[in-house]
Amino acid sequence: MTLDELNRKFAEVPARHKEVSIIASMDDEPARPSRRLMDIALKAVSVAIDVALPIYEGRASREPHWFDTWPGEHYRLLAALVRTLKPKTVIEIGTFTGMGTLALAQELQPSGTLTTFDLLAWNSFADTWLAPADFSEGRVRQVLHDISTPGGIEPHRALFESADLIFVDGPKDGRTEADILVNLSTLNLSRDAVVVFDDIRVVNMIDIWRRVAQPKMDLTSFGHWSGTGLIDWNGTSDL
Ligand SMILES: C[S@@+](CC[C@H](N)C(=O)[O-])C[C@H]1O[C@@H](n2cnc3c(N)ncnc32)[C@H](O)[C@@H]1O
Incomplete structure (x- = not known):
């Protein structure tokens, strides 16, 4: 396909926000999901179908109510993952407006x-x-700290090593998320730690996500339209 043809196809798609992405074969992707990850995903999706999000009611933000869009936005899936996993320690990287x-x-x-x-x-x-x-x-606290820098995760090693659920939703600048993965790999995350990555289909994230070697699965159709990925950090691909 020529660039002109691609541009024409792009223009034809009737969407508010669209970006070019890359699709890649799965037969040569060694990181298969684990049975446990598949099970978590299925349970969380079935919870997300019915979960309500009253926590946003009466709040002052003028942002669009992205949390009302599901599937398509990840907010119901995030709540469903917490309800499913019952984590004691949850970490989010990227607070932004707190949605x-x-x-x-x-x-x-x-x-x-x-x-x-x-x-x-x-x-x-x-x-x-x-x-x-x-x-x-x-129970909820914000920490202003860049855990993506070399050694940047060390001051929070104990917290990360006790985490059951880590949601990585940083800048997607093609560097930070890769650096976070490097830093996470220097830790002994808990046996059952589940790591969720946002935007795995955004061009800057495709290569980073592809190189994740642990059991993983793309849950985009039940999460964020720009890509939602789940990693069973210490699991084994047993499917
Ligand atoms: C996409 S927003 C997060 C959205 C939010 N998690 C949600 O679900 O609505 C990304 C946020 O990452 C923050 N950020 C950028 N670089 C960061 C870093 N190195 N560590 C932590 N947060 C970072 C930005 O300031 C921004 O607030």
């Missing part, structure tokens, strides 16, 4: 904690969904 933070927080068990990392404070975003009360019990 993901709240979806994860809504289903946290009373003894669970959620730490959300960003480089910018949650209250520096004019359209934040978050409020001081979200942090008042200490």
